[in-house]
Amino acid sequence: xxxxxxxxxxxxxxxxxxxxxxxxxxxxxxxxxxxxxxxxxxxxxxxxxxxxxxxxxxxxxxxxxxxxxxxxxxxxxxxxxxxxxxxxxxxxxxxxxxxxxxxxxxxxxxxxxxxxxxxxxxxxxxxxxxxxxxxxxxxxxxxxxxxxxxxxxxxxxxxxxxxxxxxxxxxxxxxxxxxxxxxxxxxxxxxxxxxxxxxxxxxxxxxxxxxxxxxxxxxxxxxxxxxxxxxxxxxxxxxxxxxxxxxxxxxxxxxxxxxxxxxxxxxxxxxxxxxxxxxxxxxxxxxxxxxxxxxxxxxxxxxxxxxxxxxxxxxxxxxxxxxxxxxxxxxxxxxxxxxxxxxxxxxxxxxxxxxxxxxxxxxxxxxxxxxxxxxxxxxxxxxxxxxxxxxxxxxxxxxxxxxxxxxxxxxxxxxxxxxxxxxxxxxxx
Numbered sequence: 001x002x003x004x005x006x007x008x009x010x011x012x013x014x015x016x017x018x019x020x021x022x023x024x025x026x027x028x029x030x031x032x033x034x035x036x037x038x039x040x041x042x043x044x045x046x047x048x049x050x051x052x053x054x055x056x057x058x059x060x061x062x063x064x065x066x067x068x069x070x071x072x073x074x075x076x077x078x079x080x081x082x083x084x085x086x087x088x089x090x091x092x093x094x095x096x097x098x099x100x101x102x103x104x105x106x107x108x109x110x111x112x113x114x115x116x117x118x119x120x121x122x123x124x125x126x127x128x129x130x131x132x133x134x135x136x137x138x139x140x141x142x143x144x145x146x147x148x149x150x151x152x153x154x155x156x157x158x159x160x161x162x163x164x165x166x167x168x169x170x171x172x173x174x175x176x177x178x179x180x181x182x183x184x185x186x187x188x189x190x191x192x193x194x195x196x197x198x199x200x201x202x203x204x205x206x207x208x209x210x211x212x213x214x215x216x217x218x219x220x221x222x223x224x225x226x227x228x229x230x231x232x233x234x235x236x237x238x239x240x241x242x243x244x245x246x247x248x249x250x251x252x253x254x255x256x257x258x259x260x261x262x263x264x265x266x267x268x269x270x271x272x273x274x275x276x277x278x279x280x281x282x283x284x285x286x287x288x289x290x291x292x293x294x295x296x297x298x299x300x301x302x303x304x305x306x307x308x309x310x311x312x313x314x315x316x317x318x319x320x321x322x323x324x325x326x327x328x329x330x331x332x333x334x335x336x337x338x339x340x341x342x343x344x345x346x347x348x349x350x351x352x353x354x355x356x357x358x359x360x361x362x363x364x365x366x367x368x369x370x371x372x373x374x375x376x377x378x379x380x381x382x383x384x385x386x387x388x389x390x391x392x393x394x395x396x397x398x399x400x401x402x403x404x405x406x407x408x409x410x411x412x413x414x415x416x417x418x419x420x421x422x423x424x425x426x427x428x429x
Contacts, residue, residue: 018160021201022422025235030417033234034066037414040237041073044410047248052263053234053414054080054117054140057102058424063417064109071111076262077414079103079116079136084415084425088122096130103135114264117141117413120167121191128184138187138267140229140411144178145170145193148216149203161194161202168193177380178226179399180270181351187267191411192217195231211243215250222254222406224384225399227266232412244410251408256314259404263411269401272296276397278355286329289395293323296401301325303366303393304333319403325395332357333393336365341374348380353397354387366392 026033037053044051053070055077060067071077081087082102087095099116106113115138118127123141145165170193180187199205199213214230221228230247237244251258261269276293291299299320300313304327313319327333334355337346339362346356357365367390369377377383387394400407416422 018201022235022419026416026419026422028419030063030066033417034063036237037066037070037234037417038073040234040412041070041075043237044244044248045074047245048252049248049260049410050074050076050262052076052078052409052411054078054411055414056080056084056119057082057105058084059414059416059421060102060105060109060111062421064111066417068110076114076264077106077111078140078263078411079106079113080413080415081116081119084119086120086122087118087127088124092124092126092130095124095127096132099127099131100135115139115186115189115267117191117411119413119415121169122167125184128186131184133185136186137271138180138189138263139183140189140191140263142188142190143168143170143193144173144176144190146173146217146220148213148220149194149199158202158204161198164195164198164202165193173220173381175379175381177352177384178221178224178228179352180227180266181348182270182274187270189229189263189266189409190227191229191231192221192227193231195233196236197233200236207243211246214243214247218247218251218254218258218408221408222258225405226407228258228406228408229263230408230410232410234412234414237412248410254405256403256405259400259402259407261407261409263409266407266409269296273353273397273399273401274351276353278395282329283326285326287327287332289325289327291320291323291325291397293397298398298400298403299323299395300398301333301393301395303391304328304395313403314405320395327393327395330364331366331392332361332364333395334365334367335387335394336362336368338362338369338371338374340371345374345383349383349387352384353399355396366390367394 053075055067067077079099079102081098087098103113115136117140121141121143178190180189196210199210218228272294276297279290281288300317301320302316334357336357339358341358349356362368367387377386
């Protein structure tokens with residue numbers, strides 16, 4: 001990207017404010033940033049959490065020993081392009097080469113390669129299609145906006161807040177279910193915003209206010225059984241030590257549990273879950289269900305009694321402790337759909353763990369969604385809410401392993417370690 005375009009995208013107000021902040025947080029040598037990132041990993045470990053640091057290949061090349069140290073300490077290092085540039089500004093082939101070169105750099109320096117995040121979340125379908133198949137297991141580029149920020153006086157909102165929101169292009173949590181999905185053969189793991197730069201630098205929140213906003217996001221994702229991918233920047237990690245602790249302590253107290261994992265763990269689980277199946281056979285007394293899944297699977301039952309379950313899981317659901325189940329023939333404890341249901345809707349529901357019936361017995365399901373109702377449900381959130389509000393019996397796989405209700409990741413873009421690292425972006429061709 002040419003300098004003129006770079007400046008035009010940000011504007012003089014954003015550049016001036018951001019430059020003053022960077023001068024305060026970084027030095028000409030990496031010592032300050034190194035100590036900050038190191039302390040971040042140690043502090044998160046004290047709360048049973050390991051972060052994922054998307055890191056540019058050029059930073060790995062310059063500071064390979066330190067990056068390996070972070071990996072050895074339990075952090076995951078994800079690809080963050082080779083140069084920290086807006087990949088939307090390049091043709092898909094050139095943008096793809098940035099990610100390929102970064103992956104090669106990671107391998108050269110002994111850094112495991114699992115997934116990537118584009119700088120500024122600047123990923124496109126054309127870029128994903130241009131990537132060599134199998135290069136990455138996951139991507140993490142879709143931002144989802146959660147309403148966790150109270151009404152703020154416009155005079156208190158800096159251009160940093162507005163500029164970052166423009167870069168992130170978030171979708172609203174009111175319209176999209178915040179869980180992974182398969183995209184171009186990779187697991188797409190969404191991130192949750194607002195992030196720390198928007199809250200601290202953009203809205204001038206102090207750490208306690210940031211902690212409150214993030215805790216509200218955590219509670220919303222837990223209530224909906226979704227994923228809270230906490231997005232932060234290591235340059236603010238020192239100011240955020242107490243707030244990280246507050247959010248993670250709160251997460252540990254929620255029941256059913258919050259599964260705290262790295263992005264690669266989320267990706268591995270989502271692929272593992274995609275292989276789960278149910279075999280259904282008729283018996284004189286009804287139906288026999290046999291579940292083919294790993295030991296980590298969470299199988300939920302409602303409206304059928306305890307069915308050999310040990311305890312109530314959440315709401316009307318029990319967690320099944322065995323891998324086989326006898327149920328009455330009617331109503332069927334599945335989600336019934338018309339035969340002509342769009343493939344994207346059926347695939348979405350299966351990915352959430354629902355057992356679907358689109359055949360002749362679909363209308364016999366305890367939860368049946370006819371074509372007219374299906375047309376009125378305009379997004380995934382409405383569709384899930386409709387199913388969960390249905391009074392009919394239901395058997396399903398849950399989204400998360402080991403009985404967890406929701407999941408949480410802590411992920412911080414390790415963009416640079418010195419002021420020179422930042423300045424060098426301006427001269428990338």
